[in-house]
Amino acid sequence: MSQRVVIADDDALTRGGIRMVLAAIPGVEVVAEVADGKEARAAVERLKPDVVLMDIRMPGVDGLAALRTLTGPTRVIMLTTFGEEQYIDEALAHGAAGFVLKSSAAEELGPALRAAAAGEMFLSPPVTRHAVTRLRGFHAQPVPGADRLAELSEREIEVLKLLARGLSNTAISESLVISESTVKTHVSRILLKLECENRVQAALLATQSGLLR
Structure with a gap:
């Protein structure tokens, strides 16, 4: 079954470039390319795509404003650049399925779309680092x-x-000198054992529990 995608970027x-990837x-x-959030909303209503790749900063109705108003099963992956990590909380709170850095879209769009199809979340590694760093100083109480x-x-x-x-x-595979498929197996087992829905939750649990100290 194919994934039907709308690209929203001004x-x-x-x-x-995204279309080529x-x-x-x-x-x-x-199934469509649009230049702002208003057009993205209209495309979702008309075409019922599986995924919208949504730029954050667009003229008129921006990506976050569009995300807040979208309903239905269409999943939204935010397209971001370095320096826009401050939007993570708002986007995730309104149901974004992940963040992909434009600079590494060629490597990240495939995994992000697979995660979206599986009902999971994908965050570009630099975005994960930002989220972990920001939360590292929160609450010293025991972590569930x-x-x-x-x-x-x-x-x-x-x-x-890692x-x-x-x-x-x-x-991770390069650092530990193991195959990428082995890494994927380890990550799956980690998520299962920690009862985490995705790698971001696992990263936050590890950080807040003091594992990185």
């Missing part, structure tokens, strides 16, 4: 689920520490 060159991903069909860290193997702890620092699966 820059035509950026839309063209998506053309190389099997099973992905671009921290006791489950004892269920992880020594290798899983190593993977979790994941919590915002490393991608590829970077």
